[in-house]
Amino acid sequence: xxxxxxxxxxxxxxxxxxxxxFRKMKIKVDVIDNAEGSAEVEFGKTRVVAAxxxxxxxxxxxxxMSDRALLRAHYDMLSFSVEDRKxxxxxxxxxxxxxxxxxxxxxxxxxxxxxxxxxxxxxxxVQADASTRxxxxxxxxxxxxxxxxxxxxxxTGVTFGKIYDDKGKTYMAVDVFKPEDQWGMADVAYAKAxxxxxxxxxxxxxxVTKEEFMEGKKMADKAMEYVYKExxxxxKSVYEVE
Amino acid sequence: MSNNILRKNIIDLLKGGQRxxxxxLDDFRKISIQTGVVEKAEGSxxxxxxxxxxxxxxxxxxxxxxxxxxxxxxLMTGAELTAMSNEEFERGPPGEDAIEIARxxxxxxxxxxxxxxxxxGLDDGKVWMVFVDMYxxxxxxxxxxAGTLGAMAALMTARMPKYEDGKVIREPGxxxxxxxxxxxxxxxxxxxHILVDPEEREESVMDARLTIxxxxxxxxxxxxxxxxxxxxxxxxxxxxxxxxxxxKLLKHLK
Amino acid sequence: MAKKIVTPGETIVEGMDYLPxxxxxxxxxxxxxxILGLADIRDRLVKVIPLSGRYMPKRDDPVIAxxxxxxxxxxxxxxxxxxxxxxxxxxxxxxxxxxxxxxxxKYFSVGDALICKIIRVDETMSVFVTAKGPGLRKITDGKIIxxxxxxxxxxxxxxxxxxxxxxxxxGVKMFVGQNGRIWLDGGNQELAVKVIREIEKKAHTDxxxxxIKEILEKEGEKHGEA
Numbered sequence: 001x002x003x004x005x006x007x008x009x010x011x012x013x014x015x016x017x018x019x020x021x022f023r024k025m026k027i028k029v030d031v032i033d034n035a036e037g038s039a040e041v042e043f044g045k046t047r048v049v050a051a052x053x054x055x056x057x058x059x060x061x062x063x064x065m066s067d068r069a070l071l072r073a074h075y076d077m078l079s080f081s082v083e084d085r086k087x088x089x090x091x092x093x094x095x096x097x098x099x100x101x102x103x104x105x106x107x108x109x110x111x112x113x114x115x116x117x118x119x120x121x122x123x124x125x126v127q128a129d130a131s132t133r134x135x136x137x138x139x140x141x142x143x144x145x146x147x148x149x150x151x152x153x154x155x156t157g158v159t160f161g162k163i164y165d166d167k168g169k170t171y172m173a174v175d176v177f178k179p180e181d182q183w184g185m186a187d188v189a190y191a192k193a194x195x196x197x198x199x200x201x202x203x204x205x206x207x208v209t210k211e212e213f214m215e216g217k218k219m220a221d222k223a224m225e226y227v228y229k230e231x232x233x234x235x236k237s238v239y240e241v242e
Numbered sequence: 243m244s245n246n247i248l249r250k251n252i253i254d255l256l257k258g259g260q261r262x263x264x265x266x267l268d269d270f271r272k273i274s275i276q277t278g279v280v281e282k283a284e285g286s287x288x289x290x291x292x293x294x295x296x297x298x299x300x301x302x303x304x305x306x307x308x309x310x311x312x313x314x315x316x317l318m319t320g321a322e323l324t325a326m327s328n329e330e331f332e333r334g335p336p337g338e339d340a341i342e343i344a345r346x347x348x349x350x351x352x353x354x355x356x357x358x359x360x361x362x363g364l365d366d367g368k369v370w371m372v373f374v375d376m377y378x379x380x381x382x383x384x385x386x387x388a389g390t391l392g393a394m395a396a397l398m399t400a401r402m403p404k405y406e407d408g409k410v411i412r413e414p415g416x417x418x419x420x421x422x423x424x425x426x427x428x429x430x431x432x433x434x435h436i437l438v439d440p441e442e443r444e445e446s447v448m449d450a451r452l453t454i455x456x457x458x459x460x461x462x463x464x465x466x467x468x469x470x471x472x473x474x475x476x477x478x479x480x481x482x483x484x485x486x487x488x489x490k491l492l493k494h495l496k
Numbered sequence: 497m498a499k500k501i502v503t504p505g506e507t508i509v510e511g512m513d514y515l516p517x518x519x520x521x522x523x524x525x526x527x528x529x530x531i532l533g534l535a536d537i538r539d540r541l542v543k544v545i546p547l548s549g550r551y552m553p554k555r556d557d558p559v560i561a562x563x564x565x566x567x568x569x570x571x572x573x574x575x576x577x578x579x580x581x582x583x584x585x586x587x588x589x590x591x592x593x594x595x596x597x598x599x600x601x602k603y604f605s606v607g608d609a610l611i612c613k614i615i616r617v618d619e620t621m622s623v624f625v626t627a628k629g630p631g632l633r634k635i636t637d638g639k640i641i642x643x644x645x646x647x648x649x650x651x652x653x654x655x656x657x658x659x660x661x662x663x664x665x666x667g668v669k670m671f672v673g674q675n676g677r678i679w680l681d682g683g684n685q686e687l688a689v690k691v692i693r694e695i696e697k698k699a700h701t702d703x704x705x706x707x708i709k710e711i712l713e714k715e716g717e718k719h720g721e722a
Contacts, residue, residue, distance in 0.1 A: 022508035033293050033380045034328050036550065045281060049379070051326035055550060055578035059332075066620060074325070074333060079375040080283035080299025083412050088320055088336060088375060110530065113622055116509045118355050122326030124377070126297065145504050148549025148646065150530040152521065195505025197526065219590040235532055239547060239700050243561045246607040251639045 003183050007163035007172050013094055013180070015044075019173045020219045022158075022226060027138075027234035029146050035122075036145025039234070040170050041139040044177055045129035051122045052147040057150070058118030067123040069114035073101035075136055077125040085088035088226065097133045098123075104137060104157075108193045110150040119149065130181035131159040142231050146238070154230040155200060157191030160216040172216035174223045190220055194228045245428040249447040256435040260442055263292075268483055270439040274492050277399040285400025285418065288379075292441060295327075295379040298392030298462040300372060300400045300418070304410050307369040315362020321346035321389060327378035328442075342467070345377065346426070347389045349463040350455030354424035355446055357397060361419050364405060368388055368443060372397075372418070383441040386453050386465075387491075390426040398423070424457040425491040427484040431468070438483060452477065454484035499534035499545070508535045508542055513647060519544030534700055551577045551645035551675040552591065553623045558632075560640060561625060563608045566601045571609070573610070576675040579621045583612065587626035602619050609635040609707055611671055611679065631671070638681025639671065640688060640714035643696050645676035650699040651692060658695065662688055664717030687716050 002106050007014055017023070017205040023044030032038035035051035042048075043110070052233050056063050075097040090098070103122065108120070121144065125134035141155040161176040162185040170185060181187055186206025252262050255356075272324030280286040285300035300468060307314055321344035325333045338345070350373070351357065352443035362370040374396065376389040401414035430448040440448060449470025455463030461481065466472070502508055507526045516522045519531045520542050529535065533544040553559070553575060561581060565572035571588075585593050588603050604610060606625075611632050616624040627633065643651065648652040652659055652672055663670055667683030682689055691708050698704055 009306055020379075031379075032326060033382070035326065037548065040325075044447070053329060056329075057578065057580070078280070078297070078299060078377055079320070079373065080286060082282055082299045085301035085303060085373055088322055112688075114578055122324065122327065124324065124326060127282055145532045146548060148531055148533075148546050150519070151504040152528075152530065154503060180702075193505070197521070230504070232503045235503050239501050245609050245640070247609050247635055247638070247640055307617070 004179060006166040007180055007184060008165045008173070013163065015177060019171055020223065020226045022055070022175045022223055023177060025227070025230055027142060028169060029142060029234050029238045035143070035147070036084060037143040037145070037149070039142035039146060041135050043131055043135045045174060046125075046132055046135045046177075047127040047129055048136040049124050049141040050136060051128055052119065052140075052143045053122070054119035054158055055114035055117035055149075056120075058116065067076050067115050068111040069117045070117050071102055071109055071111060071121065072137040073098050073105065073121040073123055073140060075101055075123040075125075075133065076217055077128060077132070081125045081128045084174050087242060091207065100201055101137055101140065104141065104155055104191055105144065105151075107198070108151045108153050109144065110152070113150055130174070130176050131180045131189075134159050134191065137191050138227060141178050145235055153193035153195035154228060154231055155191055156224050156231060157189065157201060158220045158223045158227060160188050160190065160220045162186035162206060162212060164214070170212070171193040172212055172219060173198065173234060174216070174219045186212075188216060188220075189215065193225060194224060204218060204239060248443060250364045252444060252447055253433045254297055256437070258385075258434060261437060263441060267435065267437045272492070273311065273391070273491075273494050275395050277395050277495065283396070284402065284414070285396040287392045287395035287399070289388045289395065291384055291391075291439065292382060294378055294382040294384060294388050295440075296376055296388045296392050297379055298374065298376045298389065298396045299395045300374050300380075302373070302400070302403055302418075303360075303371045304364065304368050304405055307363070313360070313363035313369065314373060315359040317348075317352060317357055317359060317372045317374070319351060319374045319376075319393065321376040321385075323349065323378050323381065323385070328381040331378075331381065342465070343385055343389060343467065344376070346386050346453055346455070346463065346465045347374075347393055349465070350390050350426050351393055351397070353462040354422065354455065354457035354481070355397060356394070356420055356422045356424050356457065358419055358421055366408065370402070374462045379410050382446045383443075384428050384439050385430050387426050387439065390455065390493060391491065394423060394425065400493065423492055423495050424455060424462060425488055425495070426453055426463070427456045427487040427491065428453040429477065429483070431470060431472055433470070437457045438487065445493070454478055454480060456484060456488045458484060459488065471479050497701075499536055499543060500534070501547075502529040502535045502544060503532050504529055508544070509537065514539055515541045517541045517543035519546060520608055522575070543620065546646045548644060548646055551575070553577050553579060553581065553617050554674070555617055555620075557674040558671075559613045559614060559625070559675040560613060560635070560671070560679060561610045561612050563606050563610065564605050566599075566605060569595055569600070569602055571600060573612075573625065575623065575625070576645070576677060577623075578624050581614070581623040581625045583625050583627065585623075585652070587615070587628055590628060592714055602636060605663035609679075611635060635679055638679055639685070641678050641680065641692065643676050643678060643692060647696045647699040648672060648674055648676060649676070651695050658705065658708065661705075661712060662691055664719060665712035667719035683719070684716060687712070690715075
């Protein structure tokens with residue numbers, strides 16, 4: 001795809017959304033039988049599955065901590081989740097994303113309850129249309145709660161970016177999708193422990209002023225409430241009496 | 243958790259022709275196949291056999307042919323036993339089980355010649371590379387048959403990208419040529435009893451395993467696994483049973 | 497009254513006169529849920545009853561363990577928990593075992609299932625069990641099913657009322673381990689498994705005893721006190 005002339009025109013983004021509008025979102029809980037907890041989250045065409053195993057015995061042994069559990073997220077994409085086939089197995093990008101996802105959860109989960117163990121959170125991107133790490137984070141949060149892991153808060157994330165119109169004017173927009181991720185001027189991944197308000201994940205690449213960032217963040221905070229409510233609704237629906 | 247009581251339960255039930263989940267010795271679990279589940283893939287399928295679930299996708303690219311087969315496309319099959327699909331599976335590069343599973347699926351697809359690789363050459367000497375990748379989502383036994391069904395369904399529904407002026411254009415073009423349908427049936431031997439489509443608990447106590455890949459009433463691939471063995475009669479019996487299953491399995495591939 | 501389902505971080509009540517119990521924590525004046533579960537407020541004590549999660553070993557819990565290793569002077573056991581358990585030679589039987597003359601595998605070997613009791617859990621979560629005591633033994637017959645450990649209290653019922661009822665209507669012999677493993681032998685096991693699965697599915701609902709009793713009355717027959 002060539003660089004488009006605009007990403008925003010007549011109050012609409014390329015997929016018809018307004019600047020503060022989320023893509024169609026779906027959350028399904030309990031999608032993997034064998035896991036302690038699992039969830040699938042869709043943000044538009046981006047679809048990610050998360051599964052939690054543990055607390056359980058931790059390997060290799062040198063990682064074992066005597067006073068707490070080691071939580072590790074393992075992010076990866078299916079080879080056919082993207083346009084050009086991705087070589088199977090995690091590369092440098094996947095390793096970095098796994099690290100920031102792990103760290104996003106470590107201050108929130110009550111790891112001291114499970115000394116000497118490991119908690120594994122597997123995050124698999126089934127289909128990628130941008131915002132995959134944040135979609136994965138939202139799925140991981142639901143999967144951890146579903147697994148009965150104690151945590152002070154749900155973790156909730158959204159992305160926002162900077163896009164342009166045909167006159168070169170720029171705008172901030174929430175929940176970026178592929179063309180905006182590829183051609184936009186900035187792309188922010190942002191997550192909070194929603195119930196306590198702490199920022200637990202923040203990554204950006206691009207070029208923004210402080211004012212632009214704050215404007216995007218304000219929209220993102222509002223969108224985050226919507227995502228959080230969907231997470232809670234999905235979790236509760238598992239136990240609603242049929 | 244495999245334990246002696248489970249093994250005893252499974253064997254006691256088999257003596258009476260029964261299985262731990264209530265099936266007969268020659269019954270597959272319920273099979274369902276959904277195709278077109280990943281838009282970004284050229285072809286894709288989600289397969290359930292009981293609570294075993296695998297997702298298979300086909301991606302295509304243009305590359306160089308193997309030196310000994312100029313003008314022929316390249317078919318590659320991979321499998322990942324994801325650590326998210328079973329407590330027992332470990333992270334990291336594919337282990338011997340994953341490699342065996344991928345190669346057995348590959349063998350059935352390749353030897354059945356359902357994908358005519360000779361038609362996948364391009365005018366400039368390059369060829370189409372067809373990558374078939376399977377991932378386990380929930381592993382509860384018999385991943386080979388599930389993966390073979392998934393590979394077949396994904397290939398049958400794959401749309402080739404376009405190739406113009408030496409560039410791959412990722413827009414769904416014409417259908418990938420597929421000239422037939424291949425399937426596999428896997429049997430487990432437990433204490434002299436032979437049962438089809440073993441679930442995980444059965445695999446955990448089985449002595450030996452035989453996978454039979456088939457096309458059009460003929461056997462195209464075989465793989466015996468496990469530390470135990472089969473008798474001549476058992477193998478002949480499995481051939482007959484497998485060929486009867488072929489027809490039933492084909493009904494899931496439309 | 498039906499209990500409310502809460503999710504981690506959700507505020508359950510506000511007020512300094514409430515006490516945070518299991519599955520909750522205090523944040524300023526608020527008591528919040530720490531796990532997904534059912535909020536339970538009794539006499540100012542706020543708890544969340546879990547709906548999922550792994551079994552965490554506690555002293556005096558009866559459990560069903562599977563032998564995973566036999567060492568010179570002890571067994572290693574899987575107790576369906578993040579932590580393995582150990583059983584020292586002296587906890588296997590009342591008889592004296594002379595380790596110089598006997599191998600421990602003569603008593604229990606890898607793959608054996610044992611009904612045992614947790615006698616000690618130390619601060620590093622080293623877990624010790626015993627097979628000595630009334631009802632504790634190696635399992636040689638029947639079958640073992642696994643359920644979610646968080647559902648065990650409902651399968652047992654108040655004062656073991658649910659177990660009694662299942663035994664009464666199905667005639668099975670039954671032992672419920674706190675670690676989510678249940679041993680069944682004899683009687684109408686099919687019906688017993690069916691109602692156990694039903695309890696597991698509806699563990700968080702009201703009127704569970706009546707629902708189960710209805711199934712048992714319809715499909716089972718009274719066997720008298722088991």
